[in-house]
Amino acid sequence: MPKKKQKKRARHRGGTQPVTRRELVPQPRISTPAETPDTYEGLEPWGPEPGPVGYSTGGEAVDINFATGTLPAVRLGFGELFAQERRRAIREGWGFTVELPAVLELLEQIDEGRVNALDARNYLAQSVDLLYDAFRCFEAEDPDELRATCREAGRCPLCDERRPWFEGLLDGSDARWQRLQQPEEYPFAAGQHGLHETTCSVVRRETPSNYARPIGDAYVAALNAFCHTVDPHSSREDFEGSRDYPRFQAMTAQEARQWVTERTGPKGGRNYKRCQRCAPPL
Template sequence: MGAFGRMDITVKAHTLVATRWTWGTQYAPERRWVDGWGTEVETPVVIQLLDLVAAGEVSAKDARDALAAAAAKLIRTHDPDEADPREYAAARCYGDCERCRARRPEFEAIHARALVEKAKGADTLTYPYAVTRNGLHRSDCPHITDTISHIRGYEMRDLKSFVHEDEEHSGWAAFSTFLDRNEAAAWVAERCGPRGGRQYRLCRICSPEHP
């Protein structure tokens, strides 16, 4: 949600009082590197400044600098992280920054695997089991089917969250692996200790049989 504020703007000998500003509602990617990004000012203020420029009372640079300074003050008030160069760059990334480009192959590999798992999950006869980190499930387990149903095509904001926020989301990443009976038996065998102790758990929702 945006924030609203008022401030006086002084340009040379002219003061525009109580100008109305908004922060945090408009972030046009086309102007992400222009001063004042993320802020808005009432149109009459801009017209007043242009009138002063047209009358020769102030220069265009004076008007620009006054707007930029007022916007910077508003941004510092509501978003102090803008002072951090790393946060500044991340805020202006739409999945197209240098860091995102470097990790895009990794991200796309995760997404490709998710699509494969979603397809396998639709074939419960061939793949009757699903495993999570340490859990064995039936492939039709509600916990598994609900998660896998969210997998879709990705958007550039997904790439950004993966790179800048270290986030994997169920919309484009799979958190379970579907297995046939032989694969499930091998998975279980790898997680049994020498004395038969289990290093995995059976889902209490779907109560799968041992493969």
């Protein structure tokens, strides 16, 4: 019988590949850390370091004067505790704290008959009113309630603080308004969105038709609107009633060229826009 032809097995040209022996790698084990002695064992609990003799820290000191004597340097603070169970107006003491030793001493004097309880209550309430501005308690008030109170009183700590900003706004508005009324001398105007001619319809549309520096009751109302709605972290140009003040800065031709130069990069790139309606010729 004829023998069957056996297929030749193809051999790798590179010869037989050597078999790589895999070494047994030991599995990791969780080792028990060595016990370290507690370095704080046996030590006394840490306590506050005593300050210099006669030196007080924290809050503000208020002397409470009674007919029979004075409770000196009572320390009061604000902002640490706001008990919801006894919530009331901040001006009535909500959010204020009083040092406990002074309270205990005050109760002892009441118990001994040296101080009247009603007088003690009134003096503590007066201390709250005394420290309201110093602790900037108005920052914790509800903004709408604070503004309503300001309208009734005609002023508030926030208005007193931001009044210089408002005065600066009025000074700038006065100067801008005077220039905008003289387009022949100041033919160009710059705004937030670029350069225009002073007579451009965009400038007229975004500028109040009549402007006068507010005085009297109008000043109080304008101050209230500015101080209670302005964002102190922005450019201070966005607030209630901001459209009542001129914003465009009118310029002479020379000032406008300088304005353009300051906003043109070294390669000629413009960091400003030119109005497409009036196309100021600069």
